[in-house]
Amino acid sequence: MKLQEWLVNGGVEGLSLLQLEDFPDTGRGVKTLRSLKSHDVVLTVPGSLLWTADVALSDPVIGTVIRTVEPPLSVDDILAVFLLFIKSCETGYDGRRAHVELLPTSYTASIFFNDEELEICAGSSLYHLTQKLKQQIRDDYLQLLNKLITKHPDLFPLERFTQDDYIWALCTIWSRGMDFQLSDKQFRCIAPFADMLNHSLDVELCHIYDPKLNRLQILAGKEYKAGEQVFINYGPVPNNRLLRLYGFILTDNPHDSYDLVLTTHPQAPLYSQKVALLESIGLQVNSTFPLKLSDPLPLNVLQYLRIQRLSSSEISTLAVKHEAKDKISARNEAEILKALDEACENLLAGFSVSFEELETKIASGAYQKGSNAWAAAHVSIGEQKILRATLQKAKELLALVICANCGKANENNKRCGRCRKVVYCGVDCQKSHYKEHKVLCKASGE
Incomplete structure (x- = not known):
């Protein structure tokens, strides 16, 4: 039949x-x-x-x-x-x-x-x-x-x-x-x-x-x-x-993602309280977050990390709010963003072939179109693009938390009044850093 x-x-x-x-x-x-x-x-x-x-x-x-x-x-x-x-x-x-x-x-x-x-x-x-x-x-x-x-x-x-x-x-x-x-x-x-x-x-x-x-x-x-x-x-x-x-890929796939896996060890300080807080906002202690070019650093990643890095003095405050949508403290925010920065740098360093080299090989025809090598290269390029965007976003957020001159995370840090892209803990640090910052600051104000 x-x-x-x-x-x-x-x-x-x-x-x-x-x-x-x-x-x-x-x-x-x-x-x-x-x-x-x-x-x-x-x-x-x-x-x-x-x-x-x-x-x-x-x-x-x-x-x-x-x-x-x-x-x-x-x-x-x-x-x-x-x-x-x-x-x-x-x-x-x-x-x-x-x-x-x-x-x-x-x-x-x-x-x-x-x-x-x-x-x-x-x-x-x-x-x-x-x-x-x-x-x-x-x-x-x-x-x-x-x-x-x-x-x-x-x-x-x-x-x-x-x-x-x-x-x-x-x-x-x-x-x-x-x-x-x-x-x-x-x-x-x-x-x-x-x-x-x-x-x-x-x-x-x-x-x-x-x-x-x-x-x-x-x-x-x-x-x-x-x-x-x-x-x-x-x-x-x-x-x-x-x-x-x-068994196939789409070039310039708008749905490309990098799966970021976050977990907290059971021996971590305040583990049970942190797990309860994560579950209260719909997150699991072992969570996978898809990072995308359209949203390289989703809010739920920041929420998870804020809870993961809570100190004993901060945990009671968050337990009352049952939220982690906003910055909990300058200390906490600086710690999670520095950790993200380091993690992204390490992840990017772990790719065997760099973004630039892969693009060069594809453009030159070193990888035949449609071949396994060509498809693997496109996947790697897509994920590296996303991680670079995540790294850039983490750096931008960190610049709004720590003093651009001395690096201190202070609740009273103030943004540069012109570019609004960096913060300072006081006038002395702002003046001391101005020579280095002025080019970027003026360019931002144009």
């Missing part, structure tokens, strides 16, 4: 007006054979044809076996086992096997980069997460091997359930899966044919899952003419995630 026949028989609507095609920029995608207005229904896929954890668990052949695994398998592992089981079948499951046969045989996610390619973005969150992901995959496969595969060799022949096969299945799920937040859970699925649609930021978010009707729909995210490629929008995904999960 061919895929299209299975989909039509299964109740998929809209197929007759769509066609798979290879496009020069994006590769295989979906073309519309009719004009579409924004929000027109393009494709409807019934839930019975989706690849989901529930469908796998209810499968009459392997469902019971998967359900016996303790602790229960993750959604991704359930889907991976289901995919590989269908792929290994020589009879039955005709429609799903037809779908599997159309899936890519290889992927370009960052876990497939060689050491030299990955080293180009060393220092980036992509680099660290990719290394961590590789180890996690090895660990997860070993558990799957021990808990399921070796116990049921008749269902899961080892030669078709190797670690490489497992990685292929995971990449299929990551690159082709769709996620929806339902009222009671996170729902992940792969929708046959809909999984061929490519990503574009130029369209609205246009894929919806209706749990009551148990169906997935693709809507037109913009107007299309007949013959144009139809896109979906994956959402505000940064390049470090696009490359890690989907």
